[in-house]
Every structure is written in structure tokens, then in C-alpha cells.
Amino acid sequence: xxxxxxxxxxxxxxxxxxxxxxxxxxxxxxxxxxxxxxxxxxxxxxxxxxxxxxxxxxxxxxxxxxxxxxxxxxxxxxxxxxxxxxxxxxxxxxxxxxxxxxxxxxxxxxxxxxxxxxxxxxxxxxxxxxxxxxxxxxxxxxxxxxxxxxxxxxxxxxxxxxxxxxxxxxxxxxxxxxxxxxxxxxxxxxxxxxxxxxxxxxxxxxxxxxxxxxxxxxxxxxxxxxxxxxxxxxxxxxxxxxxxxxxxxxxxxxxxxxxxxxxxxxxxxxxxxxxxxxxxxxxxxxxxx
Amino acid sequence: xxxxxxxxxxxxxxxxxxxxxxxxxxxxxxxxxxxxxxxxxxxxxxxxxxxxxxxxxxxxxxxxxxxxxxxxxxxxxxxxxxxxxxxxxxxxxxxxxxxxxxxxxxxxxxxxxxxxxxxxxxxxxxxxxxxxxxxxxxxxxxxxxxxxxxxxxxxxxxxxxxxxxxxxxxxxxxxxxxxxxxxxxxxxxxxxxxxxxxxxxxxxxxxxxxxxxxxxxxxxxxxxxxxxxxxxxx
Numbered sequence: 001x002x003x004x005x006x007x008x009x010x011x012x013x014x015x016x017x018x019x020x021x022x023x024x025x026x027x028x029x030x031x032x033x034x035x036x037x038x039x040x041x042x043x044x045x046x047x048x049x050x051x052x053x054x055x056x057x058x059x060x061x062x063x064x065x066x067x068x069x070x071x072x073x074x075x076x077x078x079x080x081x082x083x084x085x086x087x088x089x090x091x092x093x094x095x096x097x098x099x100x101x102x103x104x105x106x107x108x109x110x111x112x113x114x115x116x117x118x119x120x121x122x123x124x125x126x127x128x129x130x131x132x133x134x135x136x137x138x139x140x141x142x143x144x145x146x147x148x149x150x151x152x153x154x155x156x157x158x159x160x161x162x163x164x165x166x167x168x169x170x171x172x173x174x175x176x177x178x179x180x181x182x183x184x185x186x187x188x189x190x191x192x193x194x195x196x197x198x199x200x201x202x203x204x205x206x207x208x209x210x211x212x213x214x215x216x217x218x219x220x221x222x223x224x225x226x227x228x229x230x231x232x233x234x235x236x237x238x239x240x241x242x243x244x245x246x247x248x249x250x251x252x253x254x255x256x257x258x259x260x261x262x263x264x265x266x267x268x269x270x271x272x273x274x275x276x277x278x279x280x281x282x283x284x285x286x287x288x289x
Numbered sequence: 290x291x292x293x294x295x296x297x298x299x300x301x302x303x304x305x306x307x308x309x310x311x312x313x314x315x316x317x318x319x320x321x322x323x324x325x326x327x328x329x330x331x332x333x334x335x336x337x338x339x340x341x342x343x344x345x346x347x348x349x350x351x352x353x354x355x356x357x358x359x360x361x362x363x364x365x366x367x368x369x370x371x372x373x374x375x376x377x378x379x380x381x382x383x384x385x386x387x388x389x390x391x392x393x394x395x396x397x398x399x400x401x402x403x404x405x406x407x408x409x410x411x412x413x414x415x416x417x418x419x420x421x422x423x424x425x426x427x428x429x430x431x432x433x434x435x436x437x438x439x440x441x442x443x444x445x446x447x448x449x450x451x452x453x454x455x456x457x458x459x460x461x462x463x464x465x466x467x468x469x470x471x472x473x474x475x476x477x478x479x480x481x482x483x484x485x486x487x488x489x490x491x492x493x494x495x496x497x498x499x500x501x502x503x504x505x506x507x508x509x510x511x512x513x514x515x516x517x518x519x520x521x522x523x
Contacts (some may be wrong), residue, residue: 165391168384172392175381178343181363182373184396184441 002136004258011254012247013143016150017212019246020205021227022234023157024198026242029231031170031194032088037099040224041106042199046072046206047215048110051119061121061211062145069203076199080192088191103220110217118214121207146208150243153201158239160197170194222265229272235282244283248275292355294319294476295340295371295445300349300359302335309335310346311500315478317445322468322477324491324508326484328520331497333480334376337449340478341373342366353445368396372443376450376480378434380422386433387418393440400442401473407436410466428459435463435470445476452483464490484516498522 025039036042046068053064083102087094129141161167173180173190180187209215209223226249234245249268256267275283293316302310310332317323327333338344340351342363351359358366367373372393380389390407408415411432417425425433431451438446448467452460464486471477481487487494488508496504496519504511504519 165395168388168392169395171383171388172381175383176379178363179375179379179381180392182341182343182367182375183392183437184364184367185392186362186364 005137007254007258008251009137009139010143011251013139013147013250014212014254015230015247015250016147016243017205017208017246018226018230018249019150019243020153020201020208021223022230022242022246023154023239024201024205025224025227026231026236026239027157027201028194028198030237031174032191033092034084034088034095035092035099036198037096037224038102038106038220039099039198039202039227040222041103041110041220042072042075042202043206043209043223044110044215044217044220045075045106046199046203047121047210048114048119048217049203050121050207050210051114054121061123061207064121065204065207068207069200072203072206073196073200076195076197076202077192079199080195081188084195085188085191103224107217107220114217116216116218118216119210120214121210123211127211142211146212149204149208150246153204154239154243157197157201161239166193226268229268232282233272233275235285237286238282238284241282241284241286248283293317294321294354295478296352297336297340298350298352300339300346300351302332302339302344302346304335309500310339312349313497313500313502315495315502317476317478319444320471320474320476321493322471322479322491324487324494325478325480325497326482326487326494326516326520327497327503329482330499332500333497334449335500336497337373337447337478337480340366341371341447364396367441367443368398370398370442370444371447372438372441372445373447374431374434374438374449374451376453378427378430380425380430380433380437382421382423384422385419386414386422386425389422389433389437390414390440393437396441398442402439402442404440407439410439410469411436428455428463431455431459431463432466435467439470439475443475445478446470448477448479450480450482452481452486460486484520488516496520 021043025036028034028036049071050061050064050068053067054061084095087098126141130138131141132138161170169185169190173185173187177187230242230245230249233248234241252271253264253268257264295317297313297315299312299314300310313336325333325336339346342361346359350357353369353371358369390404413429414433414436422433451463491508494506494508494511495502496516498519504515
């Protein structure tokens with residue numbers, strides 16, 4: 001019994017990471033109907049950025065967040081203003097193709113710079129610290145921190161989206177771009193800010209990914225899939241839904257892995273497909289209007 | 290008329306190869322209400338879209354307070370002081386009534402119009418401020434769209450088909466409020482299909498026909514026969 005409880009708990013905690021993959025993806029799609037195929041590779045890029053920062057300055061990976069997150073936000077703003085804004089229009093194909101190309105460029109660029117070797121960020125003793133929450137049930141300090149950070153990120157995004165002027169601009173632009181411009185909103189800038197925010201979340205996700213497990217330049221696309229699945233399970237447009245989606249995906253994978261180590265990814269995909277078949281709008285879709 | 294507030298100087302506008310406006314000129318003075326009438330497809334909305342910066346004329350100039358705004362993007366035009374009430378209201382459905390008004394203030398122009406002032410003008414909006422914009426009736430949505438444009442503290446208000454789909458009693462109410470706004474010194478260009486309403490509200494009328502100004506004159510001096518000739522081209 002405690003074995004299964006442990007498994008589920010680990011799944012829940014990893015779900016926080018998946019929710020962070022998903023939140024940035026969902027935000028971009030919501031504001032500008034852009035499906036960012038390079039999202040997973042940008043997560044890996046953030047991981048390498050953290051690697052470089054920790055190695056050159058010699059700071060702890062968790063502290064590197066202070067540099068990686070703003071840097072990723074800057075990259076996001078520049079990427080949107082310099083490239084992706086030109087792909088947006090009535091046709092959703094150009095942004096799809098351009099971000100697909102970007103994904104290939106990032107993967108190969110990282111391969112050139114860092115080789116295909118697996119890397120990992122080392123945080124020191126905190127990696128093996130655990131908290132006992134019940135008889136026979138222990139949770140790692142890092143997964144717990146990661147999950148709490150994920151909740152904070154989702155809550156922060158939720159507040160920003162529904163309580164701030166920037167969030168209001170995001171929602172207005174998402175509703176009607178030309179009227180948003182009539183109100184004085186420069187939509188190119190609004191999109192830039194949305195991508196900056198998305199990649200700031202990617203920065204957080206990338207650092208935690210790199211602390212948690214080995215990474216190499218090729219693992220991006222799988223992170224994109226996890227993010228997508230979490231978004232679809234949770235329901236498009238719902239931030240708390242993406243957290244639920246991430247948790248469901250994480251738990252399914254953990255249970256699958258326990259049954260047979262080869263079933264980890266398969267179990268996640270199967271649960272995703274089942275939910276897609278039964279509830280194509282996701283579990284917590286945003287109510288229209 | 291002395292120095293006009295806005296002057297459209299023989300503009301030509303196109304949708305692809307379609308010549309939507311051909312040498313259209315128009316002037317609005319400070320505090321004046323000008324109506325633009327015409328049948329469907331006469332180019333009224335194209336003219337408003339050009340003035341608001343949503344599209345740019347291929348030839349000609351649009352001068353507002355002396356500066357050429359014909360190449361300016363819409364978000365800068367509103368900062369210069371030209372706000373638009375778009376056809377069909379086009380409120381933001383994801384935003385509450387109050388958020389819709391607040392987004393109108395995005396251009397951060399200083400002036401008398403605030404949430405409080407808009408709620409004084411349209412008290413029904415204050416009661417429904419926290420409802421989603423989609424929960425309002427057609428007339429209330431039109432009030433919210435006007436309020437949203439006023440929040441930009443414009444010098445010139447462009448109104449596209451305010452009367453569309455509204456009951457006459459609601460329409461009279463809205464036009465009454467509009468004349469209060471004009472008394473505060475805001476100029477209005479109203480595109481209307483409702484000719485009676487347009488003639489009642491405006492001091493000067495332009496009638497478009499197939500992308501050209503077919504008739505213009507003081508509202509009081511135009512005869513019904515003139516107007517129907519210009520309107521229908523017969």
C-alpha cells in the first residue's frame with residue numbers, strides 16, 4: 001500500500017514540472033493562437049543556460065534562476081518581436097513551420113556547442129534530503145520545492161492574467177486584435193510580453209528539469225509532448241487546469257512505470273488519449289464568454 | 290469653418306485591386322458633429338477605418354490637429370486623440386464591463402473622462418460593471434462601447450453605425466447622451482445608415498456613393514430629394 005502511495009505522490013510532484021511545461025505553451029496559444037513547436041527545445045535551452053551560468057559564476061542552480069529567468073524572458077521578447085510576429089496572420093501554418101524550424105536550429109545549435117553528452121545540474125546536499133510525511137512515506141526536498149514553485153508560478157500567472165493591466169491587455173488582444181489596437185494597444189508589444197512571460201516560465205521549468213535528471217540536446221520534443229498533453233487534459237485556457245493535467249500525466253506515468261519500467265511513457269499517452277476520447281475539451285475547459 | 294480639427298484630403302483607399310475610396314475629402318471642426326451617410330458598400334466604413342489607422346490610404350493625406358496621421362498605426366492614432374466606436378460594438382467578450390472601459394484608457398491620455406464620469410453618463414453600466422460584457426443588452430453594449438472610447442479622452446470620436454440593431458427608444462437615449470458629450474467639446478464623426486437620425490444629430494452631412502462624395506452640405510439645407518438622389522444614385 002505505501003509503495004503505491006509513494007508512487008502516486010512522486011507522480012503528483014513531477015506533475016508540477018509538467019504543469020510548468022504546459023503553462024507557457026497554453027499562455028502563448030491563448031494570447032496569439034501560436035502553437036510553439038520549439039517550446040520543448042526552449043526548455044532545454046534554458047537548462048543549458050543554467051549550466052553555463054552555474055559553471056562560469058559558480059553559483060547554485062537554484063540561485064541561477066535569478067539570471068536564467070530574466071534572460072529567457074529577454075530572449076522571448078526578442079524572438080517574438082524579431083521573428084514570430086512576422087509569421088502571425090489569418091493562417092496558422094506559418095508560425096507552426098517557423099517554430100518547427102526553430103526547434104531544429106536550437107537542437108543542432110546545442111549539439112554543436114555542448115555535444116550530445118548528458119548533463120545535469122548539481123545542487124549539493126539538498127538533492128538527497130527528504131521529509132517524512134507519514135509512516136513509510138518520504139518525499140524529496142527538491143521535488144517538493146519544485147511542486148511548490150509550480151503552484152506559485154500558476155497562481156502568479158493566474159493573478160497576472162485576471163488582476164493586472166497587462167493581463168487585461170492579453171485577454172483583450174486575444175479576443176479581438178484590431179479593436180485592441182483601436183484602444184491603443186500595440187499588439188506587437190503585447191505579443192512580445194506574452195512570449196517573454198512564457199519563456200520566463202520556461203526558464204523556471206528548464207532549471208528544475210536540469211536539476212532533476214540528465215538532459216541532452218535531443219530531449220526537447222518529448223517535453224513539448226508532455227506540455228501539450230497536460231494542456232489538453234486540463235482544458236485549453238485554464239491555468240489551474242494545466243496543473244491538474246500535469247499531475248494526472250505525472251501520476252499515470254508513475255503508475256505505468258511501477259507496473260513495468262517500459263510502460264512509463266506509454267501509460268501517460270494512454271491516459272491522455274482516453275481523456276481526449278471521452279472529454280475532448282479537457283477536464284476544466286474555460287467557460288466561453 | 291476655421292482651421293479644421295481633422296481634414297481628410299482626397300484619399301484613395303484600396304482592398305487589393307478594389308478601389309474603395311476615390312478622392313474623398315472631409316473636414317471636421319472643433320465641437321462639430323458630422324454625419325457620413327451612404328448605402329452599403331459606399332465606402333463609409335473604409336473611410337472610418339482609414340481615419341482610425343486600421344488601414345492606410347494609398348494616396349492623399351489625413352491631417353489631425355495639423356499632423357498627418359494617414360500612415361500612423363491605430364494604437365498611435367488613439368494616443369493622438371481619435372477614438373473609435375467600432376461597428377457592431379465589438380466589446381471584448383472575455384472582459385467584464387469595467388475591464389472593457391479600463392482597456393479604453395490604455396492610451397493614457399489625460400482628460401475629464403474617468404470610470405466615474407462614464408458611470409454618471411450611463412448609470413446602467415455602473416450597476417453591471419462586474420458582469421461579462423456579453424451579458425449586456427444591445428443598447429447597453431453600445432453604451433459600453435461609447436464609454437470605452439471616451440475613456441481614451443479623445444478630441445474626436447468616430448462612431449460606426451451606432452444605430453444598427455437598436456430599438457428607436459434606446460437609440461434616442463444614446464443620441465441624447467452623445468449630444469451631452471459634444472457639449473463638452475468633443476467632435477464626432479458618425480457613420481449612419483439611419484438618415485433621419487443622422488440629419489437630426491449632425492450639423493454637416495457627407496453622402497458617399499461608390500467611394501466618392503456624392504453630396505455634402507449643412508444638414509438643415511439638404512432636401513430629401515437631394516439626399517435620395519445622392520444615396521441611391523438615381
